[in-house]
Amino acid sequence: MAFTEGVPCWVDAQLPDLAAGKRFYGELFGWTFGEDGGEAYGHYTNAYGEGRRVAALVPKRDGRMPTVWTVYLATPDARAAAARIRAAGGQLVTEPFPVEPFGTMALAADPGGAVFGLWQASGHTGFEKQGAPGSxxxxxxxxxxxxxxxxxxxxxxxxxxxxxxxxxxxxxxxxxxxxxxxxxxxxxxxxxxxxxxxxxxxxxxxxxxxxxxxxxxxxxxxxxxxxxxxxxxxxxxxxxxxxxxxxxxxxxxxxxxxxxxx
CATH class of the missing domain: 3.10.180.10 (2,3-Dihydroxybiphenyl 1,2-Dioxygenase, domain 1)
Structure with missing residues (x-):
């Protein structure tokens, strides 16, 4: 599924304890979880509802990082979107970088300080299920x-x-x-x-x-x-x-x- 630019296409949660997060959201929403992405991908773990991708959980690498759900907005060109963000008075928390073979991501903050992600999809296109219970x-x-x-x-x-x-x-x-x-x-x-x-x-x-x-x-x-x-x-x-x-x-x-x- 291709998402129009600016449309929310993915969410993930950064948590202190990945295993505890799996237990919590597994019982709350009925999610199951894919394989741990390993050290190379920060142990990023996709969650599934009825076998379709709905979100991800990832352990915090640094205790100073916030424990938070992050929404990602779709873009066909993360670097171009990052340039517009700067020009419009926002900030780049994390510059666009490739997450091969899945896509390119960045984190940004609007002028009021709210943080959101950018996602330029490749192998990971985002939500496979949304709008239904548990997604x-x-x-x-x-x-x-x-x-x-x-x-x-x-x-x-x-x-x-x-x-x-x-x-x-x-x-x-x-x-x-x-x-x-x-x-x-x-x-x-x-x-x-x-x-x-x-x-x-x-x-x-x-x-x-x-x-x-x-x-x-x-x-x-x-x-x-x-x-x-x-x-x-x-x-x-x-x-x-x-x-x-x-x-x-x-x-x-x-x-x-x-x-x-x-």
Whole structure:
């Protein structure tokens, strides 16, 4: 599957304990895991849902690195995208480098400090399953500097955008370049870190996984030693919760609303 530029195509989690991560996410989402990539690839380990690639876990090489889920945005040319990132006021955390024979990756930060990845696919094309329970379904960036961040993503990826018509929520939907922005074409979005969030919380991306039952997923996370940051609540798009795994990586789960009469 080829992903349009700027569309989320992959996620991975950097964790202190790879084996513990396998146990946690294996029970939470039913994932199975491929072979350890070995020292040459930092012991990168792909996760599978029903035999299809859904994410990866990787042990942190340095304890100072954050324990975090990272979303990767597709690009046909990582070096060209990196140049646009710099020109638009972002920074390169890791310059583009080849991961043979799988592709080329980079890590970048937007003007508000939120980190994301770039992925120029070759042998590893990204998600083989998404949107179904136990797989990636959404991402959004949280920022305190929405004007600079909005301009950044529009410049770098050319997103079509539309702001939600909701006085209580400052949220911008992203759609791929050349696509009319709307909920049926949305691939992510931008939210604002308001005073309701801790002052020390930096700009960041939040990765969502689809689940069949949001409340059951939150209960499972607690049982497995994780934490519920935002308890399950209903939205127009389904019931969601924000969670933290048992090693400190934050993520969200979303259960799509059941159609009336289903």
């Amino acid at each position: 990636y379904c959404w991402t959004e960036v949280y920022t305190r500097d929405k004007e600079r961040v909005d301009a950044f993503y529009s410049t770098v990826f050319g997103y079509g955008t539309r702001d939600l018509d909701d006085p209580e929520v400052d949220f911008r939907i992203w759609s791929p370049a050349g696509t009319e922005a709307g909920e049926d074409t949305a691939i992510g979005g931008r939210s604002v870190l308001t005073d309701a969030f801790p002052a020390e919380l930096p700009g960041h991306f939040l990765v969502y996984f689809a689940v069949a039952d949001c409340d059951a997923a939150a209960a499972t996370v607690t049982r497995l030693g994780g934490r519920v940051t935002a308890p399950p609540f209903d939205t127009p798009y389904g019931r969601m919760a924000v969670l933290t795994d048992n090693q400190g990586a934050a993520f969200a789960v979303l259960a799509a609303p059941v159609a009336e009469g289903a």
